[in-house]
Amino acid sequence: GPKVLQIPSHQIIDMGQMVTLNCDPVSNHLYFYWYKQILGQQMEFLVNFYNGKVMEKSKLFKDQFSVERPDGSYFTLKIQPTALEDSAVYFCASSSLAGGQNTLYFGAGTRLSVL
Amino acid sequence: QQKVQQSPESLIVPEGGMASLNCTFSDRNSQYFWWYRQHSGEGPKALMSIFSNGDKKEGRFTAHLNKASLHVSLHIKDSQPSDSALYFCAVVDSNYQLIWGSGTKLIIKP
Numbered sequence: 015g016p017k018v019l020q021i022p023s024h025q026i027i028d029m030g031q032m033v034t035l036n037c038d039p040v041s042n043h044l045y046f047y048w049y050k051q052i053l054g055q056q057m058e059f060l061v062n063f064y065n066g067k068v069m070e071k072s073k074l075f076k077d078q079f080s081v082e083r084p085d086g087s088y089f090t091l092k093i094q095p096t097a098l099e100d101s102a103v104y105f106c107a108s109s110s111l112a113g114g115q116n117t118l119y120f121g122a123g124t125r126l127s128v129l
Numbered sequence: 130q131q132k133v134q135q136s137p138e139s140l141i142v143p144e145g146g147m148a149s150l151n152c153t154f155s156d157r158n159s160q161y162f163w164w165y166r167q168h169s170g171e172g173p174k175a176l177m178s179i180f181s182n183g184d185k186k187e188g189r190f191t192a193h194l195n196k197a198s199l200h201v202s203l204h205i206k207d208s209q210p211s212d213s214a215l216y217f218c219a220v221v222d223s224n225y226q227l228i229w230g231s232g233t234k235l236i237i238k239p
Contacts, residue, residue: 018172054215056231057173070226105172114221115161115180120172 016040020106020121021088028129032094035124037106039089046089047107047118048081050074057105063089064112093126101128131156131222135230143238148205150233152218155199161221162194162201167232168214176203176216208237 019038027033039046048060061071063081078097083089089108093100103125107118132155142148152162161180165173179185179192179201191204201220205212218230 054167054169054232054234057217057219057229059227059229107172113225114163114219114227115178115225117175117178118165118173118227120174122170122172 016043016119018106018108018119018121020104020124022124023122024125024127026127026129027096029098030095032092033096033126035091035093035104035106035126036088037090037108037121039106039108040110040119043108043110043119045069045109045112045116046081046083047109048091049105049107049120050102051105051123052102060091060104069112096126096128098128101126131159131220131228133218133220133228133230135216135218135233137233138231139234139236141236141238142205142208144208144210146208146237148208148212148235148237150203150205150216150218150235152201152203152220152230153199154201154220154228156220156222157196157199158223159196159220160223162192163217163219163221163227164190164192164203165217165219166214167217173217205235208235210237210239213237 021036046063050058103123107120109116164176167173189206
């Protein structure tokens with residue numbers, strides 16, 4: 015089936031540093047998402063992105079977070095500076111159409127450990 | 130604000146048995162409902178969706194929706210060890226946003 019690739023699978027950084035999480039979405043998809051999951055619990059929506067713009071974001075998408083997809087390359091989530099509470103698994107997802115009734119395809123996640 | 134609650138938190142079912150997972154939601158205008166499954170170390174994967182009251186069957190999996198009672202469920206017949214995973218209910222609210230439950234951890238015991 016369609017695959018979303020996330021790089022790296024695990025990132026360890028010191029608090030206050032910048033980190034960039036990379037996502038290669040399904041090739042013909044236009045809508046991109048980031049979710050946060052702590053300790054295998056609830057999936058928490060962060061942001062969705064379409065046509066170069068943030069469409070929706072949650073309260074968890076702090077000012078230190080930013081997303082972009084320059085020239086059709088990786089869809090990235092940047093956190094600058096990082097905080098201890100940013101430690102989690104971050105999942106990227108993509109879909110071909112907008113709206114929750116369309117299937118989301120998730121990557122395997124990037125485990126971020128902030129020390 | 131839509132609330133989605135899943136029960137039980139965890140469930141142990143013998144191999145070959147029936148697993149039943151429950152989900153309640155609060156927004157009566159919700160129209161579309163998903164079950165996603167997440168195996169350990171992987172991202173969630175869509176299992177099935179339902180939008181009409183009643184049952185929808187796909188292989189060993191049956192989803193049941195009752196909008197009047199704000200309830201959707203997933204039943205897994207002839208459970209296999211590979212069905213062991215975290216199962217999420219997700220509900221599309223009136224703003225077309227996907228609201229996730231907190232998940233049910235299913236363990237199939239050989």
